[in-house]
Amino acid sequence: MATVATGTCVGLGGVKLQSFNTKPLSSFLGKKLNIKNLSKSRGANERYSTSKARNMVVFASAGEIFNLFHDLFLGVGVGLPCTVMECGDIIYRSTLPKSNGIAVTVPGVILALGTLSYLWATPGVAPGFFDMFVLAPLERLFRPTYKKDDIVLGKKLGEGSFGVVYKASLAKKSSKYNDLVLKKATEYGAVEIWMNERVRRACANSCADFLYGFLESSPKRGAEYWLLWKFEGESTLADLLQSKEFPYNVGSLTEYHSLLVTSNGNISSFEVVIDPGDHLLDATMLSVEALILGEVLDAPRGLERENRIIQTIMRQLLFALEGLHSTGIVHRDIKPQNVIFSEDSRTFKIIDLGAATDLRVGINYIPKEFLLDPRYAAPEQYIMSTQTPSAPSLPVATALSPVLWQLNLPDRFDIYSAGLIFLQMAFPALRSNSALIQFNRQLKRCEYDLTAWRKTVEPRASPDLRRGFELLDLDGGIGWELLMSMVRYKARKRISAKAALAHPYFDKEGQLALSFVQSLRLQLIRATQQDYSDAAKWVIQLMAKSGTQKDGGFTEAQLQELKEVAPKKKPSMERNVLASALRLQRKIIRTINESVDELNERRKSLWWSKWIPREE
Numbered sequence: 001m002a003t004v005a006t007g008t009c010v011g012l013g014g015v016k017l018q019s020f021n022t023k024p025l026s027s028f029l030g031k032k033l034n035i036k037n038l039s040k041s042r043g044a045n046e047r048y049s050t051s052k053a054r055n056m057v058v059f060a061s062a063g064e065i066f067n068l069f070h071d072l073f074l075g076v077g078v079g080l081p082c083t084v085m086e087c088g089d090i091i092y093r094s095t096l097p098k099s100n101g102i103a104v105t106v107p108g109v110i111l112a113l114g115t116l117s118y119l120w121a122t123p124g125v126a127p128g129f130f131d132m133f134v135l136a137p138l139e140r141l142f143r144p145t146y147k148k149d150d151i152v153l154g155k156k157l158g159e160g161s162f163g164v165v166y167k168a169s170l171a172k173k174s175s176k177y178n179d180l181v182l183k184k185a186t187e188y189g190a191v192e193i194w195m196n197e198r199v200r201r202a203c204a205n206s207c208a209d210f211l212y213g214f215l216e217s218s219p220k221r222g223a224e225y226w227l228l229w230k231f232e233g234e235s236t237l238a239d240l241l242q243s244k245e246f247p248y249n250v251g252s253l254t255e256y257h258s259l260l261v262t263s264n265g266n267i268s269s270f271e272v273v274i275d276p277g278d279h280l281l282d283a284t285m286l287s288v289e290a291l292i293l294g295e296v297l298d299a300p301r302g303l304e305r306e307n308r309i310i311q312t313i314m315r316q317l318l319f320a321l322e323g324l325h326s327t328g329i330v331h332r333d334i335k336p337q338n339v340i341f342s343e344d345s346r347t348f349k350i351i352d353l354g355a356a357t358d359l360r361v362g363i364n365y366i367p368k369e370f371l372l373d374p375r376y377a378a379p380e381q382y383i384m385s386t387q388t389p390s391a392p393s394l395p396v397a398t399a400l401s402p403v404l405w406q407l408n409l410p411d412r413f414d415i416y417s418a419g420l421i422f423l424q425m426a427f428p429a430l431r432s433n434s435a436l437i438q439f440n441r442q443l444k445r446c447e448y449d450l451t452a453w454r455k456t457v458e459p460r461a462s463p464d465l466r467r468g469f470e471l472l473d474l475d476g477g478i479g480w481e482l483l484m485s486m487v488r489y490k491a492r493k494r495i496s497a498k499a500a501l502a503h504p505y506f507d508k509e510g511q512l513a514l515s516f517v518q519s520l521r522l523q524l525i526r527a528t529q530q531d532y533s534d535a536a537k538w539v540i541q542l543m544a545k546s547g548t549q550k551d552g553g554f555t556e557a558q559l560q561e562l563k564e565v566a567p568k569k570k571p572s573m574e575r576n577v578l579a580s581a582l583r584l585q586r587k588i589i590r591t592i593n594e595s596v597d598e599l600n601e602r603r604k605s606l607w608w609s610k611w612i613p614r615e616e
């Protein structure tokens, strides 16, 4: 009986040489094998035998490659029936192996884990798909909708480059939403509706409560996007910062002086600073009552108390930013004017997503366009490297988003702006526009090195400025350290919102009371924020210093020793491979950029706007 090791079955014959060649040929691949042709003529058999060895070599290597893929996909159960499960001998059924489910292989597990972590890495391809194709349509089915006639316009709240904002209310009174905010926006309104809907589904607490957005066309004004939010409150952080009372004007908003009924029936008071995520306990419910009754108790004023209020604002701002960044949205216009105090939730929230960009799908990613407020913009101006000049199409953007995110760390743009807000809160002298512009110039002159800036201004600092340094130096300078890790020239060296939230600056007890684990965490944050290029420069300088050990340089003998242990020049073959790999890498980047540019025609970049409801 002919056996399977004929090589006639291209690919598969080679794959299973060891196991197949002892089995009856008829048990494999049945009809596809031309058994007759092989056994009919002797000549054919001879030709077969002489080519057998050659075929065996070819098939053996092909077999190895196939085996690798076979093993890989076996782990995740992909392939033809008999390649993903053991079929045994179909004649003698008793030889069939007992089923033990899907075989798990190490490469299969690695592949599956790698794929999963790529799909879940920031900005999150998999959650993005779920959001877009499941949550968004579901939400559209159930959420309340509004039209022009449902809305009564009130006073104008502001007018910006992207539209006019009004206070508004509903024609039919609603118990939930009395006061609303309406923005009539230009073409960018479409982007803002998209961003607000995404935020409402992914991190509702980060931004103002968004109700609805639609396209409204009037013969007089043409097409306009109408966006509706809940009215969160009267004060933005900019309004609060302008007051001489800052931060105590915020203190009275965020601090509850709660009443504690002690066991002997006496009422004593204590202060609670409400953080996002804190739950009101029974005792603090009493404090709401106390607030309504106007029985607010004043704690002593001073640096410590101011520091605590600023800490609370920074934590709330970073919390909101972390929500946006973890879902792939970069705001690009973080400034005190766009941070509003929500009177209901008693937290600061972000508003104005008109300049935001959704990097999960590449929406509104127009780096060439200058949209940024220069007072708060990070030095890089663009959130993505100019090597990646414009937004890719949806599938390309989605597939590449984790890579582009890691390459550019676009979220650090917002962190720089938040750092400047922190600076303005700590230094009253830097709160005015002109003072901030001057500070920006000084910092640029110091090459964005805050320590260098401090050295130049501190000796001749005004009492206001000195007070700011004192505040940041509390608890062993932990506030100054956080500020420095936010305001840095290179985006890659800035701390992320998530890491900043874990910074010991936010530990209520201060740095001196840090536990062992907390100290370790601080060391880790410091290590990841280190500018290693400076360390490298230092080593090079040290090496370049000719002379003696006494001067801090290496001696000639030491340099000679180092030369000897230095790696020898790579062989030319290796260097050629390296050069080709680099050329290939450059070519891939160029090709991606070109296709990205090509795909970024305006027609294509507004694909999402067809999902925005139009008024009938």
Ligand SMILES: Nc1ncnc2c1ncn2[C@@H]1O[C@H](COP(=O)(O)OP(=O)(O)OP(=O)(O)O)[C@@H](O)[C@H]1O
Pocket (backbone or CB within 6 Å): 157, 158, 159, 160, 161, 162, 163, 164, 165, 181, 183, 208, 209, 229, 230, 231, 232, 233, 234, 236, 337, 338, 340, 351, 352, 353, 354
């Ligand atoms: N949800 C809200 N609740 C209360 N007030 C709000 C809300 N949204 C916006 N405002 C108020 O309206 C003002 C303008 O809002 P917004 O910044 O979104 O408009 P804009 O047209 O983009 O303005 P600009 O271009 O100046 O930033 C804000 O400064 C704030 O005072």
